[in-house]
Amino acid sequence: MDEINTVNFLINNPFSRLSSEEKKTIVERGRHTPKIHWSEKVGKQNRKFNSSWFDRKEWLTACPMRKRLFCFPCLLFDTKREACHPWTVKGFDDLAHLSGAISKHEKSVAHVDNSVKLKLFLKVSPIDVALSEARKLSVDIHNAEVSKNRDILRRLIDICLLLAKNELAFRGHDESIDSMNRGNFKEISALIQKYDPLLKEHFENSSVFKGDSKTIQNDLIFSIASEIKNVIRSQINDSDFFSILVDETSDRSVRSQLAITVRYERNGNVYERFLGLSDISISQNADNISKTVLANIADFDPKAKLVSQTYDGCSTMAGSRNGVHTVIRSHYPMALYVHCFAHRLNLSLSRACCSNQYVKNFFSDISSFHAFFNHSAKRRSHLSEICGKSGKRMISITPIRWSYNHRAVSVVHENFESLCECFSSIRDNNSDWDCVTIDKAGSLLGKLRDFNFIVMLEIFNTTLPLCHILFQRLQKASLLLHTAHGAVEQTIEDLRKLRCSDVFSKIATAISRFETSCNMQTRSQAFESEAHRLAHYESVFFSIINILIQNLQTRFQDMTVLSFFTLLNQDQFHNYRREFPLKIFSVLKYSVYKDLFDFPRLKSQLCVVYSSDQFKMDISDMLKFIYDNDLHDALSEVSKLLKLILTIPVTMVLVEPESDRVSPPVNDVRRKIGKSHANFS
Numbered sequence: 001m002d003e004i005n006t007v008n009f010l011i012n013n014p015f016s017r018l019s020s021e022e023k024k025t026i027v028e029r030g031r032h033t034p035k036i037h038w039s040e041k042v043g044k045q046n047r048k049f050n051s052s053w054f055d056r057k058e059w060l061t062a063c064p065m066r067k068r069l070f071c072f073p074c075l076l077f078d079t080k081r082e083a084c085h086p087w088t089v090k091g092f093d094d095l096a097h098l099s100g101a102i103s104k105h106e107k108s109v110a111h112v113d114n115s116v117k118l119k120l121f122l123k124v125s126p127i128d129v130a131l132s133e134a135r136k137l138s139v140d141i142h143n144a145e146v147s148k149n150r151d152i153l154r155r156l157i158d159i160c161l162l163l164a165k166n167e168l169a170f171r172g173h174d175e176s177i178d179s180m181n182r183g184n185f186k187e188i189s190a191l192i193q194k195y196d197p198l199l200k201e202h203f204e205n206s207s208v209f210k211g212d213s214k215t216i217q218n219d220l221i222f223s224i225a226s227e228i229k230n231v232i233r234s235q236i237n238d239s240d241f242f243s244i245l246v247d248e249t250s251d252r253s254v255r256s257q258l259a260i261t262v263r264y265e266r267n268g269n270v271y272e273r274f275l276g277l278s279d280i281s282i283s284q285n286a287d288n289i290s291k292t293v294l295a296n297i298a299d300f301d302p303k304a305k306l307v308s309q310t311y312d313g314c315s316t317m318a319g320s321r322n323g324v325h326t327v328i329r330s331h332y333p334m335a336l337y338v339h340c341f342a343h344r345l346n347l348s349l350s351r352a353c354c355s356n357q358y359v360k361n362f363f364s365d366i367s368s369f370h371a372f373f374n375h376s377a378k379r380r381s382h383l384s385e386i387c388g389k390s391g392k393r394m395i396s397i398t399p400i401r402w403s404y405n406h407r408a409v410s411v412v413h414e415n416f417e418s419l420c421e422c423f424s425s426i427r428d429n430n431s432d433w434d435c436v437t438i439d440k441a442g443s444l445l446g447k448l449r450d451f452n453f454i455v456m457l458e459i460f461n462t463t464l465p466l467c468h469i470l471f472q473r474l475q476k477a478s479l480l481l482h483t484a485h486g487a488v489e490q491t492i493e494d495l496r497k498l499r500c501s502d503v504f505s506k507i508a509t510a511i512s513r514f515e516t517s518c519n520m521q522t523r524s525q526a527f528e529s530e531a532h533r534l535a536h537y538e539s540v541f542f543s544i545i546n547i548l549i550q551n552l553q554t555r556f557q558d559m560t561v562l563s564f565f566t567l568l569n570q571d572q573f574h575n576y577r578r579e580f581p582l583k584i585f586s587v588l589k590y591s592v593y594k595d596l597f598d599f600p601r602l603k604s605q606l607c608v609v610y611s612s613d614q615f616k617m618d619i620s621d622m623l624k625f626i627y628d629n630d631l632h633d634a635l636s637e638v639s640k641l642l643k644l645i646l647t648i649p650v651t652m653v654l655v656e657p658e659s660d661r662v663s664p665p666v667n668d669v670r671r672k673i674g675k676s677h678a679n680f681s
Contacts, residue, residue, distance in 0.1 A: 006032045007063040007070055011089075015076045027121050031061040031072035038067050040095050047095045057102060059115060068093050071105060073114035087111075149209075152202050156211045159188050160220045170217050186212050225276065232262065232273045236300045239264040240643050243308035244335075245272070245652040246293055246317070246324070248284065255281045258289060260296050263308075265646045268624035270478060272649075286316050290327035306332045307593065308648040312343040334592050336561065340652040341484050342474045348551040349405075349467055355547050358540055362456035365447045366408055369419070372440055379437065382426070387418045406464040413461045416514070420448050454514050455537050458507045459544060466494050467548070474651050480619060481565035484650050488556045492549050499545045504538045564588035565645050567606065568619050568638075576610040593644065602637035609638055619645055 006026070015023060038049040054060055061072045068091020078088050086092055087105055094101065105111055163170055163184055172183030181187065189212060193200040203210055210216075236242050242264040249257050257277040264271055278292045297306065309325050311317035317324045325337035353359045373380050412419065423445035426433050433441070447453050470491040474484060497503075564587045566572060572581075580603070589599055609615045615622055623642040626632065632639055 007061060007075065007091075008065060010075050014079070016079050024122070026076070027118070031059070033060075034062055034064045036062055036064050036067070038095070049095060049098075053098075053102075057106075059111075060102070063091060066091055069098075071111060071114075073118040074111055077114040077117045078110060148198070148202075151198060152211065155192060155196065155199055156189070156216075157220060157224065159185060159192070160217070160224060162188065164221070164224070170221075171214060185217055229275065232275070233299055235266055235271070235273075236262065236264050236305065239266055239305070239647075240640065241265070241305050241307045241647040242300060242302075243306065243310065243647050243649060244293065244297060245310045245340075245649060246289075247312055247652060248280070248289075249277075255279060256284055258292055260293060261652070262297070262300070263647060263649050265623070265643050268620055268627055270620065270646050284316065286322050286324045286327060289316065289324050293324065293328065294331065302332045302335070306335045307644060308338055309335045310338045310340050310649050310652045312340055312652070334596075336592055336648070338562070338648065338650060340650075341479070341488075341556075342471065342651045344555040345467070345471055345474060345552075348555045349548070352544070352547040352551045356540070356544060358452060358456055359544065362453060362460070363405070365450075365453055366412055366457075368444060368447070369412060370408065372444060376437070379426075383418070383422050386422045386425070387415055406460075406468040409457065409460045409464055413457055416448065416457075420445060423448070451511075451515075454511055455507075455540070458510050459541050462503065462507060463495065463498060463545065463548065466491055466498075476651075478620060479650055480645065481559065481562045481648075481650050482569045485556070485559060488552060492552055495545055495549050495552075499542055501538065504534075504541050507541065508534055508537075560587065561591065562648070562650075564591065564641075565648075568609070568622065568642060568645065570616045570618060570622075573610050573616055576606075580607065580610075588641075596640065596644070597637055602641065605635050605638045609635070 006029070010026070015026070018026070033051075033054040035051060036049065040047055054062075059072050059074075061070050061075070062068065063070065069087070070091050071087035074088045092098070092101055160170075162168075168184050170183060170185045172179065172181050172186075175182045175186060182190075189199070189203070193203060203212075242262050245261040245263060247259050249259055251257055256279070258280045259277055260275045262273050262275060264273075275296055278296065280288055280292060282288070300306070306328075309328050311325060325335075328335050329337070353363060373383055423441040426441035427438055427445065430438060470487055473479070473487045563584055567581060567584055567588065575581075585599075585603065585606075588594075588597070609622075615625070617625065619642055623639065623646065626635055626639050626642070
């Protein structure tokens with residue numbers, strides 16, 4: 001408090017109600033003795049206050065604002081403020097009788113008592129002062145303990161983050177003290193204790209909270225998950241739009257899990273954040289899936305910001321009447337449905353390869369190689385001895401992962417002669433192998449020597465690499481519609497180039513080499529001549545190419561609703577300068593996003609962008625350019641369009657897993673920690 005207002009402060013705030021620290025401060029500061037010019041007329045005489053009274057009376061103080069004198073000890077300790085009136089309430093202002101009043105007040109019992117209390121105040125600590133000091137000491141001890149516990153908790157959180165990042169199980173089968181492996185969480189904490197005295201002392205001496213129980217581990221996991229979601233929520237709140245990517249998968253216990261990811265843009269960068277897995281084993285219908293999705297995005301202001309929803313295209317998700325996307329659109333009209341481009345490619349290849357009996361038989365045969373070697377370590381070892389270090393393991397065939405089908409074909413093609421040698425060795429050395437293995441080896445050797453199989457092997461070793469390249473391009477997180485469309489068109493054009501006699505002649509030459517070196521058999525129908533046989537398989541080759549092209553065109557033809565992406569395709573800017581793309585502009589103008597834009601302003605701003613080479617860059621770099629040069633106000637509508645385009649995904653596959661199963665470590669975490677925490681969301 002200001003020294004000038006000490007008396008005023010004490011009048012308004014009684015000394016007895018102050019804290020110990022405030023009391024101590026006032027007493028140590030002492031009374032206030034201001035220089036005041038105070039006079040009054042008594043009769044014919046003009047009396048003035050003489051400041052020497054402060055030197056003669058050590059208890060006397062004054063308030064310049066009130067022009068009154070007060071007794072400092074009584075002001076402090078006279079709780080009732082009656083015995084020392086007026087020296088504590090109103091103040092004394094009668095200069096004519098000042099001397100007599102001072103003498104009278106000094107002799108009063110209340111004044112003497114209050115003066116003694118003032119003298120002893122700093123020498124004998126009051127009970128509240130002692131209690132205050134004890135409380136302060138207790139608080140300091142508590143704060144030190146809290147700081148220590150936080151340091152310990154920080155170490156435990158780091159262990160959780162390490163295990164989660166590397167997809168390692170937290171708990172072990174046997175966590176007893178005598179166990180050789182007490183689980184990853186406890187083993188890592190034990191390792192840290194060797195080099196961290198703080199953590200070691202905690203685990204040795206703590207009797208209430210150690211931090212390694214399954215309950216604490218679960219609490220840490222879900223606290224981390226909650227904090228991550230809070231960060232995601234905060235970032236989405238700072239973004240203009242977001243979209244959702246939803247897919248269904250299964251864990252090792254064959255429970256159906258719904259994986260939900262959000263995508264949004266911040267400062268020109270695109271982020272895709274995994275929200276979690278939700279158990280939908282009870283019901284996989286559209287209603288239950290929709291409720292799960294809506295519950296997960298409820299905190300992200302979806303009414304104003306949800307602009308897209310991406311699924312794999314199954315009927316439950318994509319149904320026009322009762323599909324998940326229809327239910328979501330009924331709640332959030334701007335949530336446009338986008339069929340994942342990577343899934344479109346999978347469906348195209350799957351449909352194409354089911355339309356020909358030769359192809360069906362081929363992929364059925366090629367899957368048997370993986371099954372043969374995968375079920376026996378001895379068989380794998382024998383193959384490794386023949387193939388050497390260059391040999392690759394057999395890849396399984398899966399109808400929804402055509403990237404792996406390409407690898408399976410490639411492995412068989414590269415190791416064809418080694419496989420023939422391996423199966424021949426097993427068949428000829430009867431004493432080293434059981435009857436089942438010998439029988440299967442003979443059957444697989446027959447498949448390798450079958451002419452139809454070799455023809456299909458050469459055909460798909462020629463065609464699938466093109467589809468694999470497209471698949472890799474469609475998996476990029478930064479993929480935009482015009483880029484994806486261009487990649488599909490390029491693949492179709494490359495497939496058309498394969499549809500010629502020169503390419504099949506190379507395939508026929510490779511087949512002839514196999515016939516010469518491997519003593520092939522022909523189980524197909526007889527042909528009048530070699531020329532008729534080659535002509536037949538050439539027509540099969542062309543038919544497969546045509547079916548692939550037709551399915552790609554069919555699956556990727558419906559892109560009109562997203563054609564407004566090309567408004568900011570830098571490769572078209574030189575055309576847009578000559579003629580503004582009104583047709584594409586109208587697609588956006590009459591789309592579900594029509595209420596987001598001021599279209600006259602957007603058109604003007606687009607014209608500026610088209611006319612300047614400074615903006616000839618990809619969409620992400622263009623938005624960063626606008627950020628870096630503070631062009632938000634000048635190009636507000638273009639900036640909004642850029643953000644919208646970046647937020648809408650055209651694919652939902654970033655890293656292609658080997659199967660649709662959740663990895664074993666994730667499953668182990670759930671199984672070991674307990675059923676009550678089986679879900680991640």
